Amino acid sequence: xxxxxxxxxxxxxxxxxxxxxxxxxxxxxxxxxxxxxxxxxxxxxxxxxxxxxxxxxxxxxxxxxxxxxxxxxxxxxxxxxxxxxxxxxxxxxxxxxxxxxxxxxxxxxxxxxxxxxxxxxxxxxxxxxxxxxxxxxxxxxxxxxxxxxxxxxxxxxxxxxxxxxxxxxxxxxxxxxxxxxxxxxxxxxxxxxx
Amino acid sequence: xxxxxxxxxxxxxxxxxxxxxxxxxxxxxxxxxxxxxxxxxxxxxxxxxxxxxxxxxxxxxxxxxxxxxxxxxxxxxxxxxxxxxxxxxxxxxxxxxxxxxxxxxxxxxxxxxxxxxxxxxxxxxxxxxxxxxxxxxxxxxxxxxxxxxxxxxxxxxxxxxxxxxxxxxxxxxxxxxxxxxxxxxxxxxxxxxx
Numbered sequence: 001x002x003x004x005x006x007x008x009x010x011x012x013x014x015x016x017x018x019x020x021x022x023x024x025x026x027x028x029x030x031x032x033x034x035x036x037x038x039x040x041x042x043x044x045x046x047x048x049x050x051x052x053x054x055x056x057x058x059x060x061x062x063x064x065x066x067x068x069x070x071x072x073x074x075x076x077x078x079x080x081x082x083x084x085x086x087x088x089x090x091x092x093x094x095x096x097x098x099x100x101x102x103x104x105x106x107x108x109x110x111x112x113x114x115x116x117x118x119x120x121x122x123x124x125x126x127x128x129x130x131x132x133x134x135x136x137x138x139x140x141x142x143x144x145x146x147x148x149x150x151x152x153x154x155x156x157x158x159x160x161x162x163x164x165x166x167x168x169x170x171x172x173x174x175x176x177x178x179x180x181x182x183x184x185x186x187x188x189x190x191x192x193x194x
Numbered sequence: 195x196x197x198x199x200x201x202x203x204x205x206x207x208x209x210x211x212x213x214x215x216x217x218x219x220x221x222x223x224x225x226x227x228x229x230x231x232x233x234x235x236x237x238x239x240x241x242x243x244x245x246x247x248x249x250x251x252x253x254x255x256x257x258x259x260x261x262x263x264x265x266x267x268x269x270x271x272x273x274x275x276x277x278x279x280x281x282x283x284x285x286x287x288x289x290x291x292x293x294x295x296x297x298x299x300x301x302x303x304x305x306x307x308x309x310x311x312x313x314x315x316x317x318x319x320x321x322x323x324x325x326x327x328x329x330x331x332x333x334x335x336x337x338x339x340x341x342x343x344x345x346x347x348x349x350x351x352x353x354x355x356x357x358x359x360x361x362x363x364x365x366x367x368x369x370x371x372x373x374x375x376x377x378x379x380x381x382x383x384x385x386x387x388x
Contacts, residue, residue: 028306029306030306104305104306105305107301107302107305107360107361108301108302108303108304108305108306109302110302110360110363111298111299111301111302111360112222112223112224112298112302117363120361120362120363121362121363124361124362124363155354155357155358155362155364156354156377158357158361158362159353159354159356159357159358159361160349160350160353162353162357162361163349163352163353163356163357163361164349164353166301166304166305166360166361167301167314167318167352167353167356167357167360168314168315168318168349168352169304169311169314169315169318170349179386179387182381182386183350183377183381183386186380186381186384186386187376187377187380187381190380192373192376192377192380193373
């Protein structure tokens with residue numbers, strides 16, 4: 001499929017993505033259908049069926065795109081400060097109903113659907129690539145060992161709030177972001193994430 | 195429902211649980227039906243429909259029961275040693291195809307089903323209650339601050355390997371259990387889990 005930036009395909013995608021998020025918030029995943037999304041987006045439902053086939057594939061495809069987005073990472077002068085800023089952004093995103101609705105579906109589908117699993121894995125590979133400069137700067141400052149694994153640092157940072165949301169079912173907030181940053185920075189300094 | 199230990203109800207449950215796990219491994223969640231479980235367990239399908247209604251509710255109910263099981267926790271003489279033993283048991287369980295199949299379903303359902311969410315939350319409340327003596331012993335030895343939160347310690351311990359499995363999609367193994375124990379023990383000693 002050829003997609004020109006700002007062209008008709010891009011406009012369709014944007015309209016469909018917005019309609020999908022509104023439907024998910026209004027009627028939930030079980031109630032969301034291709035027909036309803038098409039009507040709300042003002043797009044022919046045959047276009048949606050041809051391109052995505054199902055609501056699940058549509059969610060996964062749009063989520064996949066999110067993996068490629070670069071998010072500016074703060075340069076606070078310390079590893080813990082940088083990780084705290086990153087964790088707070090992630091928690092804020094997960095507390096936002098629209099992004100949370102999409103995330104919930106992808107996590108739920110990923111246990112039995114390969115496309116959803118791949119979208120989630122790619123999303124985190126994107127997050128790691130995006131945040132790798134944080135680790136490189138801390139190494140350059142001599143704060144942490146040179147053989148520190150950036151992927152391990154980012155995984156360790158995110159694990160507590162993702163596990164609270166999707167495994168233990170506990171609430172998340174800024175305190176969880178700050179604690180995750182403190183624990184991860186300490187573990188990295190001690191060489192446990194090498 | 196009246197259930198006598200060793201009685202007909204208990205035998206039915208055991209047979210149904212075994213049949214369910216075998217079906218999940220053979221044909222996956224999508225292929226598992228009440229009819230197939232009933233045939234394999236040698237139980238009338240009307241009994242299963244009356245008691246559980248659907249495969250999802252059956253999985254959730256059996257998982258709920260697992261929360262109440264007490265698992266002996268090792269007393270190695272150090273917080274890190276005790277946490278390492280606990281984390282290794284958890285990783286071994288998650289690597290076992292039968293328990294993993296059930297866990298996958300409950301995690302997947304929990305994002306949109308209240309009964310599955312409650313089963314998962316109760317499971318971890320059970321794990322915390324079960325492991326609380328580890329934290330109490332470490333406090334008594336003067337290894338960690340008296341105001342350390344046992345629930346926070348157990349959540350911090352489990353977060354990395356659950357997040358690898360269900361969020362980032364990375365493999366898990368003994369090294370992940372050992373790293374989680376080292377990071378959690380260090381964080382607890384520093385008073386970050388109070």
